Amino acid sequence: MITVVGLGPGDPALVTAETTKAIAAHNVRFLRTRQHPSAYLMGDCPSFDEVYEQADTFDDVYNEITERLLAAHAEHGDVLYAVPGSPLVLERTVRHLRSSEAPLKVLAGVSFLDAIWTRLGIDPIEERVRLIDGHTFASDVAGEVGPILVAHTHNNRVLSDVKLAIDADDDQTAVILQAVGTPDEVVMEVAWSELDRALTADHLTSVYIPRITAPVAIELMRSVELVHRLRQDCPWDQEQTHESLRRHLLEETYEVLEAIDGVDTETLDGYVDLEEELGDLWFQILFHAELATEAGQFTIADVARGIHDKLVSRHPHVFGDAVAADAEAVLSTWEQAKVAEKNRESVMDGIPAALPALTFTEKILKKGLATKPVDLTDDQLRALATPSTPVTDAVIAQALIAMVELARRAGVDAEGALRAASTDARDRFKSIEGTDVAEAWILG
Numbered sequence: 124m125i126t127v128v129g130l131g132p133g134d135p136a137l138v139t140a141e142t143t144k145a146i147a148a149h150n151v152r153f154l155r156t157r158q159h160p161s162a163y164l165m166g167d168c169p170s171f172d173e174v175y176e177q178a179d180t181f182d183d184v185y186n187e188i189t190e191r192l193l194a195a196h197a198e199h200g201d202v203l204y205a206v207p208g209s210p211l212v213l214e215r216t217v218r219h220l221r222s223s224e225a226p227l228k229v230l231a232g233v234s235f236l237d238a239i240w241t242r243l244g245i246d247p248i249e250e251r252v253r254l255i256d257g258h259t260f261a262s263d264v265a266g267e268v269g270p271i272l273v274a275h276t277h278n279n280r281v282l283s284d285v286k287l288a289i290d291a292d293d294d295q296t297a298v299i300l301q302a303v304g305t306p307d308e309v310v311m312e313v314a315w316s317e318l319d320r321a322l323t324a325d326h327l328t329s330v331y332i333p334r335i336t337a338p339v340a341i342e343l344m345r346s347v348e349l350v351h352r353l354r355q356d357c358p359w360d361q362e363q364t365h366e367s368l369r370r371h372l373l374e375e376t377y378e379v380l381e382a383i384d385g386v387d388t389e390t391l392d393g394y395v396d397l398e399e400e401l402g403d404l405w406f407q408i409l410f411h412a413e414l415a416t417e418a419g420q421f422t423i424a425d426v427a428r429g430i431h432d433k434l435v436s437r438h439p440h441v442f443g444d445a446v447a448a449d450a451e452a453v454l455s456t457w458e459q460a461k462v463a464e465k466n467r468e469s470v471m472d473g474i475p476a477a478l479p480a481l482t483f484t485e486k487i488l489k490k491g492l493a494t495k496p497v498d499l500t501d502d503q504l505r506a507l508a509t510p511s512t513p514v515t516d517a518v519i520a521q522a523l524i525a526m527v528e529l530a531r532r533a534g535v536d537a538e539g540a541l542r543a544a545s546t547d548a549r550d551r552f553k554s555i556e557g558t559d560v561a562e563a564w565i566l567g
Contacts, residue, residue, distance in 0.1 A: 125192060125202050125225055127217055129209040129232025130161040133305040133327060137233045138164060142205075145230060149203035151195060155188065155216065158326050159207045160305050180355055181215075181258060189219040196225050207326070209234035213256060213274050235329065238304035239272065243331060247272075257281040257330070261288040262348040269334035277326045282319035287424045288344070290431075291315040291336055298331040347423055350409045354417070365414055368407065375404045384543075481538040484527045504529050 128145050131137035138161055146152065146165060154162055154170035162170075171188050178184045196202045209232040210217050220227050236254070240247055250270055255263045257276040261284065264271065276282050289295070295315035299322065302308050313321045318330070353360040382400040386393035412423040439445035474486050507525035510518045530537040 124228050125196050125204060125220060126228045126230065127204045127206065127210040127214075127220070128230045129211075129234070130159055130164065130205055130207055131233040131304075132208055132235040132238040133160045133302055134238075135161045135164060137238075137304065139230070139232055141230055142232055145203060146205070149201060151199045151201065152203045152205065153192065153195065155204070155206045156326065160302075162205075165205050185215045185219055188216050189223065192216075192220065193223055193225055207235070208232065209236075212236060213254070235274075235303065235327075236272070239300055239329060239331070242300060242303050242308075242310050243298070245270075257285055259348070260285045262344045264288060264335070265344040267335060269332050271332045271335070273330040273332065276324055276328050276330050279319045279324050282324050282328075282330070285330065286315060286318040287422050289315070289335060290424060290428055295336045296333070298333070300329045300331060301325065302327040303329075346405065346409060347413075350406070350413045354413055360410075363410065363414075365411060368410060372404075372407045372411075375400070375407050379404050479538055481523075481527060481541060484524060485531055485537055488524070488528050488531055501529060501532065 126145055126149065128142040129139075130142070131139075143164070152165055152168040154165050154168060156162070156172050156175070157170045158172065171184075171191070174184050174187050174191075178187060192202060192204055204216075204220075206214050206216065208214075210229045211231060212234040217229060236247070245252070252270045252272055253267060254272050254274060257273050258281065260273055260281075273285060276285065293314075296312055297315060297318055298310065298312050299318070300310050301322065301324070303310065305327075309322065311321060322328075350360075355361075379397070379400045382393065382397040386397055408426070409423060412421070412426055416422045435442045440447035471487065471490060474483065474490070476483070478486065504525045508522045508529065510522055512518055527537045530540065
């Protein structure tokens, strides 16, 4: 059979007599890793350290180790496999072996948890400590408030992911525990901002969080982890870039707008479609944030934090001492804040050139006329919109601008109005298509 033993938390004195006896009784032995103070007890036997170096994901690591152990069992019969700590605590390879058909014997060992509880001076049952894997922290911690022990924080990238998963306040702290129970033991309490900077993490590093000041929303973090998984395992998702996703982002945005048009606030019809389309748009946002995370630029947590801080700073009448008498005053304050924040030289800076033409024109008129008003009457605008001069590109453009300004003054969404009228014209045409009915369907 395959016998699995644990090498304890680090101190060779904590390796059980049963484990020592099992090691001596087996000729075919394997180590999960030699990066452990008690690994020398296994003698000159192969380890799986190179699998960690070659595999792309930890799932690949565990699958490969399991396959090699099963192959060794098929060839040699009795095989011993040694893991750090206890085989019964956070050992995914043991989980994989249990799901196989090979006969398995697991010997209990002293876990790294026992040493940690001793150093922290707590009873994990009374304190109701939850144990979480550092690689799935962002999703597993959702909704939790602590206390939590985070294991498998074996490098500073994992510590960074843990740090970024929580939008912590100034009071948030954590205790880093490294090589507990060995001469190199380190136990230190750190501010949350220093979690990934205080030391160089290794395979003997864990993090204890007494409490979480800002619990993570579970459903949001599940979607973040889903996109991360798709980037790892789905061939299509792996090929995508910011550029290749542009059209998908645009399509999903328009589908949200279409869903909004279908919402009836009285009958409450259309909200199901809107919920679905907002989810599709959320996926696009997550995808771009995931690409930025891979590039080492920012995470979805940074995006959320940024928009939170921006909205607070642009609403001084809500979060400060400023007073806004009406909606117009709010918009004025908003525009002033944008110019100040971004050091823009012109009010026209920041208008996306990729906007649909009518919306682009409306924004230019709104910002420009707010700065330099033009005293044109509605009659003059209507005259411009119905030119008597020969029709040219310039004349049509002038007429369109005049119509957009008329719509803006009347509080009409020019883009939406034209889209609604065009949709109506389309539907009228479809109703007479293929018949002999003569109808001026374009203008109704």
